[in-house]
Amino acid sequence: MLPLHLQPQSHVPLYVQLRDQLRALVHAGDLRPGDRIPASRELATMLGVHRTTVANAYAELESEGLIQGHVGRGTFIKGNGNGLKITPPAPPVMNGNGSIRWELLFADERGEEILSRLTAGVPDNALSFVMACPAAEFFPIDELQICVNAVLRREGAEVLALGPSDGYPPLKAALLELLRHDGIAAKDENLLITDGCQQSFDLISKAFVRPGDSVIMENPTYPGALAIFHGARARCLSVPMRTHAEPGTPLGLDLEALEATLAANRVKLITLTPDFHNPTGISMPLASRRKLLELAGRYQVPVVEDHIYARLHSREERIPSLKQLDRANLVIHIDSFAKVAFPGLRVGWIVAPPQAIERLRVVKQTTDLHTDQLAQATLADFLRRGLFSKHLAKVRRIYTSRLAALDEALRKHMPEGTRWMRPEGGMCLWLELPPGFDATELLIHVKERGVLFAPGRYFYVQSPLPNTLRLAFSNLDEKQIARGVATLAEMLKIEMRKRQRGVRRAERSRVALV
């Protein structure tokens, strides 16, 4: 089933939308040379459009050399059409005389590798809004070096030996102090150290989710979490994120849709990122958090709170976390050092009721024994010396300024019809192009000008909106941000003009055809 999503309300003709989306699928590698695409009549039925719409789109793609019809066999993706590099699929069988067909051993899920393919082959000095990661130029390397040396001198033999699977005790102690500061009264038995939030999702999935179980996720959401639950063969039920304020409906997770989903399904887990949500940047208002916990309690469903961006708040005040508000012990709270400090050190943590932690600890032990202890001990020292909070204060200032620069540049350059909600922290801003535009298509053009971003479609559980994209602003300085947004806006305006011409041509062809 092709992930196509046409928007009839757009002024961009449907056949242009379809052409652009099919072209984007080829560039993204979702469609590969030799893949058969549906007959125009068949696809028209699937999409609920007139057959002419599909025929027009196919005609343009054929003239571009991207697809080819074979009499009696159907229509196929042609090969390296359009001069673009397409990664060939892996050879179907192994070399060597053994010839095990490894791919027959493989599972049916595939990795989310498309984005890296899309953004490959650009120069190192490209302006990349792709990764939601801390800026490496501010890493406090000297301070970290002091910590690692202190650790190796003081407790080297212990750190380098096999350790407890729930975590290195000094790090657990330092994190309990940090949690107290966050307003979370946790004890040692409430805390498990992991290799970061990605592993936390994996451990939670292994501990609590069985094939066929239902998991509620935000739509759009963090693709890494989606990959975990898909891999576990869970049913991923999505609840929409409201990305624009409307009277009477708060921003963030649609709580009415959540309640309907809880009422209609036996749900095993709800996962969400209440603070500076990835990819939309939105924070859940306090009233929504209380309502969410009330619903979770009523339906007796545990809530996984991804707290990874929460410390990066632009404003002074913070909305209490779900864990802080959690009177009913419903919340599994996951966090990590990766967004504030060092993603290369793979250390995160889970805060949860003791019974859940005990179960997760056993799973952690089975998965990889325990987390790297040199990293754990070094970060414990980093916390105890107050270097973490000092560094956090610094990066908060930097990212707040970058976020302001992004918002300003968007207001200055973006054409009418684009929309975004300015986040109050985190690393991500969610941009909506005018309906009918495909962000993947736009990426192909801005990439040639040395600008990169993540198209929105990779973040959706279902019903992707092709006109959305994510701008991560933490890794570019204010000037780079201004330059990148100007380029993005310029290319978008060019594409909009092309579409206008497309409309006129489409009107003519429609006259000729009917």
Added chain:
Amino acid sequence: MLPLHLQPQSHVPLYVQLRDQLRALVHAGDLRPGDRIPASRELATMLGVHRTTVANAYAELESEGLIQGHVGRGTFIKGNGNGLKITPPAPPVMNGNGSIRWELLFADERGEEILSRLTAGVPDNALSFVMACPAAEFFPIDELQICVNAVLRREGAEVLALGPSDGYPPLKAALLELLRHDGIAAKDENLLITDGCQQSFDLISKAFVRPGDSVIMENPTYPGALAIFHGARARCLSVPMRTHAEPGTPLGLDLEALEATLAANRVKLITLTPDFHNPTGISMPLASRRKLLELAGRYQVPVVEDHIYARLHSREERIPSLKQLDRANLVIHIDSFAKVAFPGLRVGWIVAPPQAIERLRVVKQTTDLHTDQLAQATLADFLRRGLFSKHLAKVRRIYTSRLAALDEALRKHMPEGTRWMRPEGGMCLWLELPPGFDATELLIHVKERGVLFAPGRYFYVQSPLPNTLRLAFSNLDEKQIARGVATLAEMLKIEMRKRQRGVRRAERSRVALV
């Protein structure tokens, strides 16, 4: 189903064997206070023994206060009988008003936590033969400190940032050099860095094994691998390890049984540890390796070779690894720094055909993005400076001497009827007590004298032999080994004398009963 295994060929009466094994199950926590045990008639049928045998065992356990009959309800484990501490089961529901029944979310498998319970509560200066780990007193901490400082100075920003999921490139380059030295011509595309062999098993399971798939394992085997495949709901088919040389049948994996298992099942993977197998210490002879690869090729089944102990060879020459002999690209070779150097740094690797590595890389990315880069970069530096091979030469000498001391002490102290095969490297020796003795029972006694070991039953996929145990010798010096073995032998002899009295009593009681 209780894991009971009586040995009729033993001179220890069956009822004594049964009594000891049931008592051991209570001490290990397999049977808990309140658990119902089968009626004597029922258990006698299950075990294929006379009902009197079970009745005699039950009578003794009842007089010890360990079990209790309730009229009309059955026989139950009594509580903290015998004054021994038994860990109570976790409370069934959560505290707090939410009262989520977390345990209902749990999977059905349980963690292999029993061993840690058995060995808990002993003084720090106990002589422990439990862990197959490197001796911490020889960790080259100063050298490692030089490496970590060089890394942070030279490449700090890169190391601390997010990295590639297949591994930190300088470590991959250094490992390819190490592999070349091992006689394995691997390229970058053949290599994936992991968090150690435990994670390698987890990634292999996720990549290639689906619920219901059959995986062949050695019996006994490494419990961590078994836990992974059980967790993945694979069918674990076991092939016996031959632990004693007999004319015409080589030591190690029983190849006839392997062939029969391959012929009778559609097998997804074969996993094994050809060098200094854990727990038996046995190495597979070269001819068996060739035969194994021939069988794997004929049945087209990939082979997972756990190479983690292979560098710790006592003798100068090494038997070629399966990967070295692998002409048909059948072998997935896993290895780690944990047994030679630092288990607290969680870094291992997988060598496999490119298609398998590509699949594993995607799974690795989904699981935890990538392995800790400070550890990777530091170990790369450690390898490049020649510190790894220097350290390996040192620990090989040390462990070889400890192994010799263990063999000597066993020959000096052990009573007739105990058997072992002296390994030619690694960290483990497998000891068989006279048939009918239960190693878990013996552990309870030697533990009071400050000596610990791992009973063999925790290593079996099926049909555990209760009279087996594993002695890991890497963490005790020659004097400690001599002292530990003397204590072990002394307690065993006491138990043997008790059993002799038991035989006489049993003979008397048999006369009275019939």
